[in-house]
Amino acid sequence: MAFLRNPDKQQFTAYEKKFIGVINKSISSTLEILRLYEGLKKLYLNTVKALAAAIDAKDPYTHGHSFRVAKYSVAMARKLNLSEEAISDLEIAVYMHDLGKIGISEAVLKKAGKFTDEEYNEIKKHPHFTGKILAPINLPDFIVLTAIQHHKRLDGKGYPLGLSGDQIISTAKIVAVADVFDALTSDRPYRPAMPVEKALEILINDIDRAFDRKIVLALIDVLKDNDIIEEIKDVYRDLKFVDIHGLNCFLTTLTDQLVRPVIRI
Structure with missing residues (x-):
């Protein structure tokens, strides 16, 4: 940090020099606090990532799932x-x-076959358990609600609690689309990974019932953006395609369909 004065002006006085020293110490302390804050923030994020990796590791078929959904x-x-x-x-x-x-x-x-009603009801408890785990940490509501509402549907048929429409926090609607897309395009014990085109068709068939239209459009924009695809390759699975060479044309056609509201009978 430098303080300059024109040659035709008088030199800094002793008082001004002392004042500059006070400013310098104040700024130095602030920068050190910011550095420590950034270090804590990085440690916090790495701890969260470690927890996610530990959960994903419970099932080899979901290895890396949380990281892909995050991307x-x-x-x-x-x-x-x-x-x-x-x-x-x-x-x-x-x-x-x-x-x-x-x-x-x-x-x-890890069950390879179809869930029984009892098993499916057990699976549906995991957002509730997530809420109980996060409750003592005193995180912002924004983070907690996003984490526990990602299985909600716009029509209220999701879980838990059956919230619908605007009752669902908007960021949870983003996670819902990402979560289902990754699940569909990943191998599971009961079925192989679907091609991207098939997964998108399934999402589109549930637009305005389960999924927010503008968020599905955002996913299509992501898949059309080569820069973003390059950025997330570190956690990208080997996605399958029906026709990789015709993908952009397919995605453009889907976009055209989505900007026109679907009339359901």
């Missing part, structure tokens, strides 16, 4: 013009969204 969610949030602060909180919420699976039996999580 999709953050990329969609940027397409939707969320603030960087909101995106940062969203990323933390996504890493925590499946923490409640620690309370679900591994026999159920």
